[in-house]
Amino acid sequence: MRGYQNHLIDLLYCAKVLALLAVVLSEFWKYVIINKQTKKGGATFMFGEIIGAISNFMYSYLLIIMLIGVGLYYTLRTRLVQVRMFKETIRVILEKPVESGAVSSFQALMVSTASRVGTGNIIGISTAICLGGYGAVF
Numbered sequence: 001m002r003g004y005q006n007h008l009i010d011l012l013y014c015a016k017v018l019a020l021l022a023v024v025l026s027e028f029w030k031y032v033i034i035n036k037q038t039k040k041g042g043a044t045f046m047f048g049e050i051i052g053a054i055s056n057f058m059y060s061y062l063l064i065i066m067l068i069g070v071g072l073y074y075t076l077r078t079r080l081v082q083v084r085m086f087k088e089t090i091r092v093i094l095e096k097p098v099e100s101g102a103v104s105s106f107q108a109l110m111v112s113t114a115s116r117v118g119t120g121n122i123i124g125i126s127t128a129i130c131l132g133g134y135g136a137v138f
Contacts, residue, residue, distance in 0.1 A: 022058075092105055093106050093109060094106065
């Protein structure tokens with residue numbers, strides 16, 4: 001059972017890395033090539049329009065469809081593991097550590113959640129201040 005869970009976690013991390021890579025490449029091309037023009041067959045060809053069209057399509061329709069589709073696929077493929085193993089999840093989170101000075105499962109979960117959510121909040125607030133000024137925070 002543990003090997004199957006590790007394999008699923010590896011797949012989810014790979015999907016997350018690929019999504020992040022797609023976003024980074026999209027933003028890279030958007031900012032680097034957006035204003036460059038090249039001549040092809042006598043017509044002016046704008047890379048920015050193509051990148052913008054792909055980005056708009058990807059972030060409006062394709063991303064939503066893919067997120068829902070992949071979520072449903074993995075939910076069905078793992079036979080509703082979120083519902084089936086809910087009691088086990090609560091039991092594992094609430095169990096006490098074996099040694100007195102060890103980190104409990106709940107503490108490890110909270111640190112992991114804080115590192116993911118907290119980083120996003122810090123980046124989000126700093127970006128809002130940079131783009132919108134101090135009034136964007138309130």
